[in-house]
Amino acid sequence: MRDVYVSGVGMTKFGRQPDRSLRDLSEDSVGTAMKDAGVLASDIQTIFFGNAIAGLMTGQEMVRGQSALRGLGVLGVPVINVENACASASTAFNLAYQAVASGSVDVALAVGSEKMSHPDKNRAKEALSTACDLEELAEVEARMGAEAGGERSFFMDLYASTARNFMEKSGATAEDFGRVAVKNRFHGSLNPHAQFAGAVTLEEVMGSRMIVDPLTLFMCSAIGDGSAAVVLTAGDRTPTDRPRVRVAATVMRSGLGKVGLEPHEMAGRRAALAAYEISGYGPNDFHVVECHDAAAPAELVLYEELMLCEEGEGAALLRSGATSLGGRMPVNTSGGLLAKGHPVGASGCAQIVELSDQLWGRAGARQVEGARVALAENGGGWIGSDSAAVVVTVLERQ
Amino acid sequence: MRDVYVSGVGMTKFGRQPDRSLRDLSEDSVGTAMKDAGVLASDIQTIFFGNAIAGLMTGQEMVRGQSALRGLGVLGVPVINVENACASASTAFNLAYQAVASGSVDVALAVGSEKMSHPDKNRAKEALSTACDLEELAEVEARMGAEAGGERSFFMDLYASTARNFMEKSGATAEDFGRVAVKNRFHGSLNPHAQFAGAVTLEEVMGSRMIVDPLTLFMCSAIGDGSAAVVLTAGDRTPTDRPRVRVAATVMRSGLGKVGLEPHEMAGRRAALAAYEISGYGPNDFHVVECHDAAAPAELVLYEELMLCEEGEGAALLRSGATSLGGRMPVNTSGGLLAKGHPVGASGCAQIVELSDQLWGRAGARQVEGARVALAENGGGWIGSDSAAVVVTVLERQ
Numbered sequence: 001m002r003d004v005y006v007s008g009v010g011m012t013k014f015g016r017q018p019d020r021s022l023r024d025l026s027e028d029s030v031g032t033a034m035k036d037a038g039v040l041a042s043d044i045q046t047i048f049f050g051n052a053i054a055g056l057m058t059g060q061e062m063v064r065g066q067s068a069l070r071g072l073g074v075l076g077v078p079v080i081n082v083e084n085a086c087a088s089a090s091t092a093f094n095l096a097y098q099a100v101a102s103g104s105v106d107v108a109l110a111v112g113s114e115k116m117s118h119p120d121k122n123r124a125k126e127a128l129s130t131a132c133d134l135e136e137l138a139e140v141e142a143r144m145g146a147e148a149g150g151e152r153s154f155f156m157d158l159y160a161s162t163a164r165n166f167m168e169k170s171g172a173t174a175e176d177f178g179r180v181a182v183k184n185r186f187h188g189s190l191n192p193h194a195q196f197a198g199a200v201t202l203e204e205v206m207g208s209r210m211i212v213d214p215l216t217l218f219m220c221s222a223i224g225d226g227s228a229a230v231v232l233t234a235g236d237r238t239p240t241d242r243p244r245v246r247v248a249a250t251v252m253r254s255g256l257g258k259v260g261l262e263p264h265e266m267a268g269r270r271a272a273l274a275a276y277e278i279s280g281y282g283p284n285d286f287h288v289v290e291c292h293d294a295a296a297p298a299e300l301v302l303y304e305e306l307m308l309c310e311e312g313e314g315a316a317l318l319r320s321g322a323t324s325l326g327g328r329m330p331v332n333t334s335g336g337l338l339a340k341g342h343p344v345g346a347s348g349c350a351q352i353v354e355l356s357d358q359l360w361g362r363a364g365a366r367q368v369e370g371a372r373v374a375l376a377e378n379g380g381g382w383i384g385s386d387s388a389a390v391v392v393t394v395l396e397r398q
Numbered sequence: 399m400r401d402v403y404v405s406g407v408g409m410t411k412f413g414r415q416p417d418r419s420l421r422d423l424s425e426d427s428v429g430t431a432m433k434d435a436g437v438l439a440s441d442i443q444t445i446f447f448g449n450a451i452a453g454l455m456t457g458q459e460m461v462r463g464q465s466a467l468r469g470l471g472v473l474g475v476p477v478i479n480v481e482n483a484c485a486s487a488s489t490a491f492n493l494a495y496q497a498v499a500s501g502s503v504d505v506a507l508a509v510g511s512e513k514m515s516h517p518d519k520n521r522a523k524e525a526l527s528t529a530c531d532l533e534e535l536a537e538v539e540a541r542m543g544a545e546a547g548g549e550r551s552f553f554m555d556l557y558a559s560t561a562r563n564f565m566e567k568s569g570a571t572a573e574d575f576g577r578v579a580v581k582n583r584f585h586g587s588l589n590p591h592a593q594f595a596g597a598v599t600l601e602e603v604m605g606s607r608m609i610v611d612p613l614t615l616f617m618c619s620a621i622g623d624g625s626a627a628v629v630l631t632a633g634d635r636t637p638t639d640r641p642r643v644r645v646a647a648t649v650m651r652s653g654l655g656k657v658g659l660e661p662h663e664m665a666g667r668r669a670a671l672a673a674y675e676i677s678g679y680g681p682n683d684f685h686v687v688e689c690h691d692a693a694a695p696a697e698l699v700l701y702e703e704l705m706l707c708e709e710g711e712g713a714a715l716l717r718s719g720a721t722s723l724g725g726r727m728p729v730n731t732s733g734g735l736l737a738k739g740h741p742v743g744a745s746g747c748a749q750i751v752e753l754s755d756q757l758w759g760r761a762g763a764r765q766v767e768g769a770r771v772a773l774a775e776n777g778g779g780w781i782g783s784d785s786a787a788v789v790v791t792v793l794e795r796q
Binding site for chain 2: 055059062082101136257
């Protein structure tokens with residue numbers, strides 16, 4: 001396997017954009033990424049298109065990528081439509097990496113696009129509940145102490161249950177989750193692509209509407225539309241106007257589909273361990289991290305799952321300021337899913353956009369000075385008692 | 399890239415099986431393929447799961463593979479859900495090949511599963527119309543002289559339009575299309591997995607209900623349920639109880655998304671030319687062929703597109719008997735999509751099942767004696783005026 005580089009990235013603004021179609025959003029992000037990489041449509045040799053819920057949101061159940069990209073002149077080459085719930089775009093990125101690493105192509109395109117806003121305001125919530133095996137849905141909801149319907153969504157019920165367990169085990173408080181939201185909303189306020197423009201106070205987070213105890217509105221990612229794209233290339237096709245960003249590792253794992261897993265059996269932990277081994281980098285080496293904070297407590301759980309701190313120390317790591325801009329290892333400088341937004345099938349590529357910009361030194365007001373090694377974690381779906389798919393990626397500036 | 403072998407195959411019976419779930423069907427085909435390959439669940443290192451329309455048929459929009467396979471003990475490794483309309487399973491096969499060829503894994507699983515029968519008998523037809531860019535659907539229908547709704551389906555309208563053009567250009571007759579159905583129904587009558595058990599006469603085909611002129615009922619593939627699975631391995635993991643079946647080439651191409659394409663611009667032609675170059679085999683070398691006869695005229699069009707005969711000679715090739723069992727190059731010995739059945743997201747892997755059985759000499763009453771080189775072509779979706787995705791694969795017995 002040969003070295004693979006991120007050579008160009010692009011993303012739309014995230015957020016409710018009811019007038020923009022999946023095609024419009026995709027053409028925007030892909031056009032930007034191609035220009036950034038200095039490649040023409042005819043240079044692209046394979047395309048992986050990630051999307052999670054267009055079948056239920058727009059009716060476009062099939063050939064989503066061909067439909068979204070047909071105006072760009074890139075068709076003709078393989079177009080592979082991939083889905084892994086909220087990890088759809090990182091799945092596309094992972095496969096695009098493999099296509100270049102194996103030597104089968106020199107230039108690959110990974111895209112993630114999602115359209116979630118809809119005149120029927122419950123449509124996205126209903127679609128998202130299919131990220132769990134439908135045969136298992138009622139059982140999972142019962143196990144989580146959740147009730148279907150109402151204002152609550154399946155995933156926020158899951159995250160609330162996880163949050164309650166985490167509080168019991170680690171002594172973290174609801175205010176700690178609030179602090180995650182404050183941090184990421186502040187980071188997002190520095191990102192022009194973010195869904196939410198302004199910073200918020202802890203009082204505002206704690207005082208926002210209760211969704212599912214202990215999650216308030218500002219602790220939950222919102223419905224939004226967007227697209228993100230990444231051009232990956234072999235070494236001789238990388239731009240020469242900036243440092244090279246190498247994919248040091250990208251590893252996908254699925255959940256085991258069982259209940260009552262030990263920490264070492266979780267997909268995120270397994271993917272991280274493999275990515276650390278392949279890349280030669282470990283938890284102390286990362287200068288900037290993007291992780292899947294679809295709800296605020298998830299970020300603290302992930303600090304531990306990714307071994308960025310010891311078990312039970314997630315809240316302490318947050319409180320220390322280490323994961324805030326200016327800290328030792330800022331997490332979700334983009335604003336994360338909480339502030340940048342979470343058009344589900346686009347998020348995995350948007351993480352790579354942020355980290356590449358950080359490594360290239362072009363992250364503007366949220367730049368992490370001297371960032372050289374970066375970590376991304378993107379999880380999707382639910383199977384048994386874990387994510388259905390997790391992709392962990394390590395990027396390195398050369 | 400190293401050599402990759404088909405080491406085990408499995409499929410369910412195809413046809414209407416209202417009581418069987420996607421999970422039940424998938425466990426059946428995958429279990430058979432694993433046993434055939436002599437691999438355990440723990441041996442499988444990556445999984446590509448192809449499905450086209452479960453989002454609209456069963457509601458399982460996301461994590462289809464994790465949901466369908468969770469009872470088999472294979473989860474934990476990467477599970478990638480792929481979709482390319484009727485070419486979903488060959489897309490899974492193509493990617494599984496690449497995973498092994500690149501050396502990143504030694505054992506990969508490709509699965510295609512589809513559930514099309516539904517209490518609402520129009521559901522599958524409606525779902526299938528989303529294999530075209532929905533923004534383009536009305537325009538395509540108008541161009542094809544088609545009308546939406548009624549008993550006619552989008553794809554049969556497309557195939558009827560193609561059939562009329564083909565008749566005008568080549569002098570083929572409706573009876574020629576009837577002869578394709580007679581041939582494939584006879585082949586299917588020898589295949590215990592086929593949806594339709596009995597042979598039919600030309601009179602029966604021509605006298606069956608008219609769907610869209612010139613297509614009668616027996617010239618159209620039917621709604622059905624089924625699953626097919628293939629285990630691909632590196633050389634040292636192939637079974638030793640039979641000849642080795644090597645994947646000599648597998649090539650995917652997407653349609654260009656334009657109208658008025660020349661023959662050399664068609665995805666099928668481009669994929670075939672690349673597969674012939676990579677494999678070193680050409681149209682005169684194939685002892686047995688499976689191609690995408692979703693409607694009878696498509697088989698004759700494909701004879702020409704795959705260069706199995708000269709332009710305009712498709713009907714003559716059929717009439718010569720060369721493509722019937724006992725002929726020089728039998729086509730669709732499984733019964734093809736017309737007789738074996740066409741649970742859309744399963745068909746690409748089912749073609750590999752048939753060809754592998756032929757090369758291993760275990761195709762029973764439909765065995766092609768001495769078959770050593772085989773060709774599969776699987777097309778899916780519609781973009782512009784061509785298939786959205788085509789995969790062409792060459793297999794070789796060693």
